[in-house]
Amino acid sequence: MNDNKWIYEDYEFDNRIANLMWTVSGDYNENMDSGEKSFISKNVALYHAVTAGGRRKYINWSSVKKYVISRHRAGFNKDILLNLIAMGSDVVVEEKIIAERPGVYDIRKNAYDDILNNYYKMHTDDLLEKVRHAIILKKIGKTPMMDTETRHIANDLVALQKREDTIELLRGIEDIYVKYFPMFVEADGGEINEAGNSKNGNRGDFSDFMLEEMFEDPEEQDIEASIEEISEALMGETQGDLENVNSNKDNRILRVQEEDIEKIYEKVAYYYGNSFLDNNEVRKLQNRVCSGEHGNCRIHMTDGVIRSDSDNEFQQKYVQRHQAKNIDVFRANQKVFKRNINKLKESISRTLVQEEIIDAIPSDAGQLIPNKLWRVGRSSNNKVFVKNIDNNKGSFVVDILIDSSGSQRRNQSRVAIQAYILAQSLTLVGIPNRVLGFSSFLDYTVIKRFRDYESPLSANENIFEYYCSGNNRDGLAIKATCEDLLKRQEDNKILIVLSDGRPNDIKVGKGQANDLTEAYRGRVAISDTAREVRSARQQGIMILGVFTGKEQDLMAEKLIYGKDFAYIKDINRFADMVIKYLKQIITN
Known part of the structure; x- marks a missing residue:
């Protein structure tokens, strides 16, 4: 999309685009990047959705991303490289998609007509743009007049369609880059010699990038998380208020001018939905829970932009898009999920009946x-x-607290479905339950309520509004959740926390003050979360940690939750594991 705006601000059409991409890719956990959307016409937009789905189905993008980062570090021009990869990958996937879905042929024809009409209006001298259109003309059987370089590059890219393996595709892309763009290497990357290797040795062998751990660079993760924290919270809005924001990547500190941060705070309700607590109740809650590691934090309790009084139409559509995605995944296996609900309901019901004898x-x-x-x-x-x-052990109440930070994005739809299955089962049996999601925006911990204890069965549908962005301050979220749970009259109070075992949040520095303690991450965050779990247990709340993170973070989860945690490698077993835990509590 370059610098052009996505002009189809039509929710229904945008949703159609997303559904088409999901249908082709077969993976409802993927989202289209903004650069994959077309601003030329709706025909082209539809075809771009098809090719975006094909890329995800047939190309290993983990390898592609590692390759691009590796070559960019070695001095390659990233824009040229990405354009070559885009054209090369389309050449590889297009015929495969058409063979699988013949109807795509007509979608492609309409898109090509619009692309070519647009191209003839442009009179471009951009080499890669000319190559892109030369490839299209070749595919529709035309022999256009073109310069020798354009024709050779187009021919070499079309020849890549026989490459089945992603690594072989990248090898071909690199050969094309070195052959036609040897001078497009930044100075610090070194020149490329006739053999295609960097004279200063930075480039190395083609396969070297496969050995690099590109996505485990903590410094890059910190910067990315800080950027995401701001950009995703301000969905589609101007970020003029953030001009005076600086990031300290070493300690995950965002420094914001005092006058700017107050403007941002005023917008929390605009982006996340109004609070269901009045200002006086919010102040009382913050006085009780925002202390220690959370001394400078704030709490925002909301039902979200859809179900609270909000005039943020863009954010409403954003949440509705995620909601539609989650519902589509549920409907794709609706019979299986409903059987799971009935099985879990009967299992809990039988256990409760036996205990009441x-x-x-x-x-x-x-x-x-x-x-x-x-x-x-x-x-x-x-x-x-x-x-x-x-044998009656007394009454039960259950809180389900779900990490809604960006790190859960890969599991988003499956987490929403499993939480729905669990809440539906508990509600049908008659056990009061509440479902909450938590994430962070600046030094706000935002807790979104999907259903409350006394909500009707239909309220469980709200769980499909679950989406992931920002960071996670687990300790404060647990502390705030337990405030209401402790007020319940039931004999057995249970809190189930689904998280990745990595509490991780930024600190906000106001003005130029330098008296900031360590950021909320690593040892500090784990110790704080473990302390809040112990405190809740001492007050009579039974807490189960459900872990869906990486195995390397398993020790952190054990430190936080002790023996009462479940390691779930497959999120589809979430509800089963939780029910197993509840049955143990009931019978013991």
Whole structure:
């Protein structure tokens, strides 16, 4: 999309684009990048959705991303490289998509007509733009007049369509780059010699990039997280208020001018929905929970932009798009999920019924049984009384607290579905339950309520509004959640926390003050979250940590939750594991 605006600000059409991409890719956890959307025409936009789905289905983008980062560091021109990869990958996937879905041929024809009409209006001298259109003309059987370089590059890119493997495709892209663009290497990357290698050795062998751990650079992750924290929270809005924001990448500190941060705070309700607490209640809650590591933090409790009084139409459409995606994934396997709900409901119901049965056992004292009196003096078993044993463990209430930070994005739809299955099962059995999501915006911890304890069954549909962005301050979210849970009258209070075991949040510095303590990450965040879990347990709340993160973070999860945690490699087992835990609590 370059610098052009996505002109189809039509929610229905935008949703159609997303659904088309998902249908082709077969993966509802993917989203189209803004650069994959067309501003030329709706026909082209539809075709771009098809090719975006094909790229995700047939190309290993993890390898592509590593390759691009590796070559960019070695001095390659990123824009040229990305354009070559885009054209090369389209050449590889187009025929595969058409073979699988013949109807795509007509979509492609309409798109090509619009692209070519637009091209003839442009009179461009851009080499890669000319190559792009030369490839299209070749595909529709035309032999256009073009310069020798354009024709050779186009021919070499079209020849890549026989490459089945992503690595072989990238090898071909690199050969084309080195052959036609040897001078487009930045000075610090070194020149490329005739053999295609950097003279200063930075480029290395083609396959070197596969050995690099590109996405484990903590410095890059910090910068990315800080940027995401701002940009995703201000969906589609001007960021003029953030001109005076600076990031300290070493300690994950955002420094904001005092007058600017107050303007940002005023917009929290605009982006996340108004609070369901009045200002006085919010102040009381913050006075109770925002202390220690959270001394400078704030809390925002909301039902979200869709269900609270909000005039942010853009954000409403953004949430509705995620909601539609989650519902589509649910409907794709609706029969399976409904069977799971019924199975879990019956399992909980049977367990509760068994525990409510009153057992009468023989005893030396209690209620006299007349027909047992003959035993007196005649039998060694002289227990002529019975005593009633009440197995009822009391009433139950369950809170489900879900990490809604950006790190959960890969599991978004599956987490929403599993939370829905669990809440639906509990509600049908009659166990009061509440479902909350939490994430961070600046030093606000935003807690979104999907259903409340006494909400009707239909409120469980709200869980499909779940989407992921920003960071996560687990300790404060747990502390704030327990405030309401402790007020409940039920005998057994249970909190289930789904997170990736990596509490991770920024700090906000106002003005030029330098008296900031360590950022909320690593040892500091883990210790704080573990402390809040212990405090809640001491007050009688049973807490289960459900871990869906990487194995390398498993130790952090153990430190936080002790023995009461479940490691779930497959998020589809979330509801099953939680029910197993609930049954253990009920029976024990």
